[in-house]
Amino acid sequence: MAFSIRLTEQEKKLADSYARLHSMSIGEAFKKALFEKIEEEYDISVYEEAYNEYLTSGKESRPIEELWQELDI
Numbered sequence: 001m002a003f004s005i006r007l008t009e010q011e012k013k014l015a016d017s018y019a020r021l022h023s024m025s026i027g028e029a030f031k032k033a034l035f036e037k038i039e040e041e042y043d044i045s046v047y048e049e050a051y052n053e054y055l056t057s058g059k060e061s062r063p064i065e066e067l068w069q070e071l072d073i
Helices: 009-021 026-057 064-070
Strands: none
Touching: 009 026
């Protein structure tokens, strides 16, 4: 699948510079950025779901030292 996007001259220069800096084509740079953004947003949603589950579970956190003692570390 191919995409076409419109960039200002300044945006194109920035994208070209980034791609050259990382030894990749502009297409690869945009693809990498897109999938990194998707992964980041997915990670945030998983975190928020887990944190909300933690809050509603009524469990309380404890200092890491207590866990180390429990594990005899």
